[in-house]
Amino acid sequence: MNDHKAEFKSPLLEVQGLRKTFGGRGGKPGPIVAVDDISFSLNPGECLAVVGESGSGKSTLARTLLRLLDADSGSVLYEGRDLLSLPRAEMQRQRRYLQMVFQDPYASLHPRRTVAQLISEPWEIHPGVVEKSGRPARIDALLAEVNLPKHFSSYYPNQMSGGQRQRVAIARALALEPKILILDEPVSALDVSVQAQVIKVLMTLQERRDLAYIFISHDLPLVRLVAHKVAVMNRGRFVEAGPTDTVFDNPSDEYTRTLLASSPAIAEDA
Numbered sequence: 001m002n003d004h005k006a007e008f009k010s011p012l013l014e015v016q017g018l019r020k021t022f023g024g025r026g027g028k029p030g031p032i033v034a035v036d037d038i039s040f041s042l043n044p045g046e047c048l049a050v051v052g053e054s055g056s057g058k059s060t061l062a063r064t065l066l067r068l069l070d071a072d073s074g075s076v077l078y079e080g081r082d083l084l085s086l087p088r089a090e091m092q093r094q095r096r097y098l099q100m101v102f103q104d105p106y107a108s109l110h111p112r113r114t115v116a117q118l119i120s121e122p123w124e125i126h127p128g129v130v131e132k133s134g135r136p137a138r139i140d141a142l143l144a145e146v147n148l149p150k151h152f153s154s155y156y157p158n159q160m161s162g163g164q165r166q167r168v169a170i171a172r173a174l175a176l177e178p179k180i181l182i183l184d185e186p187v188s189a190l191d192v193s194v195q196a197q198v199i200k201v202l203m204t205l206q207e208r209r210d211l212a213y214i215f216i217s218h219d220l221p222l223v224r225l226v227a228h229k230v231a232v233m234n235r236g237r238f239v240e241a242g243p244t245d246t247v248f249d250n251p252s253d254e255y256t257r258t259l260l261a262s263s264p265a266i267a268e269d270a
């Protein structure tokens, strides 16, 4: 993912002054500030990693971007339009372009649905994206994109390994032809031996489809491998953000230095 930095076009996503608190009453801000004045931009084909300790606000940021949680203030411009101020029906239409892949594919895939049903579900919610007659062929093509054979379409989640399930979750996220994938710890629930397969699929897809990723991860060596830019989150704020190599080689913030020092593989490399 690191090798096409020069090709970036105009920003796909521009986030400005995003803020989300919890514990407020009657629509007022609450005392728990989970996302505090976050701003960043994301280009097509770019991978932004968001790193930080548990509780720093990474998942809340992801959910607020997608309007799964209501922001207190700020804006999220997708191709220049503020998602936070769109009417609900229009937001629903735009959602197809911003999809999320969760940490645990077992929890995110309904156990009683076949792979074909799981991949087709988004087309029921967004009719017109893929005609009914074209769906079987599109399912095969999506499975091929995540390196799974066609016959997996009749499998149920419990007939697959964790890595295969996560690849199905990725195929499903791609069904609506999104421009941005928010990947919330996409491989941390998987055995180390299969993590690399899933990462390879994600890197190939990014290149082929010019996808933008927001990659939430605790795994700093992996972040260094896949991300163009890194944002370091602490107590709801981006305390440091910049090109991956700059942040890793010359961290300017004390919190970033502590985080890097606690990652053994990176400390040894340094």
Ligand SMILES: Nc1ncnc2c1ncn2[C@@H]1O[C@H](COP(=O)(O)OP(=O)(O)OP(=O)(O)O)[C@@H](O)[C@H]1O
Residues within 6 Å of the ligand: 022, 023, 032, 033, 034, 052, 053, 054, 055, 056, 057, 058, 059, 060, 061
């Ligand atoms: N629904 C909620 N109600 C109240 N507080 C919440 C809620 N969701 C999150 N928080 C708080 O917001 C802060 C950020 O939490 P969040 O889950 O976004 O962090 P995170 O960085 O994603 O953590 P992790 O890596 O463990 O997933 C924490 O202090 C958390 O307790």
